[in-house]
Amino acid sequence: MTSIGATVKEPGSSIxxxxxxxRTFKPILDKEKCIKCENCILFCPEGCxxxxxxxxxxxxxGCGICAEECPVKAIKMERE
Amino acid sequence: MDIPEEExxxxxxxxxxxCGATIGVRLALKMLGKNTVAVSATGCLEVVTTxxxxxxxxxxxxxxxFENSAAVASxxxxxxxxxxxxxxxxxxxxxxxxxxxxxxxxxxxxMERGHNLIYICYDNEAYMxxxxxxxxxxxxxxxxxxxxxxxxxxxxxKPKKNIPMIMAAHGVPYVATASISYPEDFMKKVKKxxxxxxxxxxxxxxxxxxxxxxxxxxxxxxxRLAVETGSWILYEIEDGEFKVTYRPMERKPVNIxxxxxKRFKHLADEEKERIQSYVDQVCAELKI
Numbered sequence: 562m563t564s565i566g567a568t569v570k571e572p573g574s575s576i577x578x579x580x581x582x583x584r585t586f587k588p589i590l591d592k593e594k595c596i597k598c599e600n601c602i603l604f605c606p607e608g609c610x611x612x613x614x615x616x617x618x619x620x621x622x623g624c625g626i627c628a629e630e631c632p633v634k635a636i637k638m639e640r641e
Numbered sequence: 642m643d644i645p646e647e648e649x650x651x652x653x654x655x656x657x658x659x660c661g662a663t664i665g666v667r668l669a670l671k672m673l674g675k676n677t678v679a680v681s682a683t684g685c686l687e688v689v690t691t692x693x694x695x696x697x698x699x700x701x702x703x704x705x706x707f708e709n710s711a712a713v714a715s716x717x718x719x720x721x722x723x724x725x726x727x728x729x730x731x732x733x734x735x736x737x738x739x740x741x742x743x744x745x746x747x748x749x750x751x752m753e754r755g756h757n758l759i760y761i762c763y764d765n766e767a768y769m770x771x772x773x774x775x776x777x778x779x780x781x782x783x784x785x786x787x788x789x790x791x792x793x794x795x796x797x798x799k800p801k802k803n804i805p806m807i808m809a810a811h812g813v814p815y816v817a818t819a820s821i822s823y824p825e826d827f828m829k830k831v832k833k834x835x836x837x838x839x840x841x842x843x844x845x846x847x848x849x850x851x852x853x854x855x856x857x858x859x860x861x862x863x864x865r866l867a868v869e870t871g872s873w874i875l876y877e878i879e880d881g882e883f884k885v886t887y888r889p890m891e892r893k894p895v896n897i898x899x900x901x902x903k904r905f906k907h908l909a910d911e912e913k914e915r916i917q918s919y920v921d922q923v924c925a926e927l928k929i
Contacts, residue, residue, distance in 0.1 A: 578695060624860070
């Protein structure tokens with residue numbers, strides 16, 4: 562089979578690149594305060610907060626949207 | 642609203658911290674699901690999601706050139722249909738440059754031919770990928786590298802091109818505007834677009850921290866301010882029927898939106914008033 566251009570055959574292979582190293586401020590979630598509204602999950606540009614509200618620091622770039630959008634201020638941004 | 646957990650855009654992509662485009666794509670793909678082929682125009686999204694030899698996409702994805710994402714999607718749609726695969730969603734993600742300027746003719750052609758596809762324009766109101774040059778979708782007064790403010794200029798001197806209305810003029814079955822800051826509204830529209838037979842167009846407003854000049858944590862807040870001030874209006878046109886899908890309880894002054902971004906910081910009161918009166922006029926027509 563001939564192909565023109567470039568093909569990448571491994572879906573989602575960008576996970577090889579750990580963007581957590583970009584981070585200056587780290588979001589810390591207080592699960593006691595969390596009301597499970599899903600705002601942080603929906604608004605994360607990396608999609609790196611799972612349904613149990615665990616933040617994947619391998620990829621979190623520290624943008625702070627989750628902390629900003631948390632209605633009960635359960636997420637604090639702490640300097641790395 | 643039941644929002645599927647599964648993600649079809651992997652992390653590790655190179656988007657700036659606080660990127661609005663990747664939020665939009667994540668939300669759209671949650672609604673479209675696994676049985677989807679995505680096409681991208683050249684732009685931020687294409688560059689940040691596919692740094693060769695990696696890809697962030699977990700579904701089949703294709704990029705050809707800047708101007709032809711709608712033509713490529715047309716071909717993909719026809720090829721799938723000829724193989725009897727009528728249930729596959731074909732979705733285009735193109736920026737405002739790839740939609741309002743460079744890709745407009747191929748988009749118009751695809752809409753005219755009536756392909757069964759969804760075209761989502763993620764609008765960050767300038768060519769962000771190449772360093773913030775103005776596009777047809779750049780709003781009045783915004784300072785970009787090709788519409789800089791200074792002694793001779795107050796920034797972009799032309800109003801934002803109204804692409805959703807140009808699409809509506811094609812008589813396609815579904816046209817909608819959306820914002821990443823109103824995820825349920827956006828996702829409902831994506832769902833509707835996928836269920837409709839024929840072309841659907843969604844214009845997704847999406848703040849850009851790098852190009853607009855604000856703290857990355859404010860991406861959602863800025864999108865919300867655009868809607869709350871009446872600067873961006875959420876509506877849909879289904880089979881020619883126009884409906885506003887979100888009305889702010891009380892419309893905020895446009896100043897709040899303008900003053901929170903570096904691209905509008907230079908504006909004098911006179912220009913701000915001109916923007917406010919334009920917004921007032923549009924909102925009066927729509928009773929917002």
